[in-house]
Amino acid sequence: MQGKAKFIFPVVITAIIVFVVSGVVTWKNIGFRADYVERWLSAFILGWPVAALTAFVAIPLARGLTSRLVALIEGSADARAP
16 A cells, blocks of 8 residues: 555544444443443544554554465465475
8 A cells, every 4th residue: 555545544444443343342341321322432532543553553563474474374385285
């Protein structure tokens, strides 16, 4: 990913993930009470910036780890080939 997309994508994807996860976790913790939506949005507003900042740090690390794992898997598959 290049240009502005490199910065926009982590913000968008973390918004989607945190929105869903915070809703599920809030429901699991308190159920559908009268203040469910308020608590869900509070968790989302707190969690989203944390997730977005984490994504900016984690994405390069995850890419590197993924490359190493794929190389290891492909290297192992090549080693087993007749």
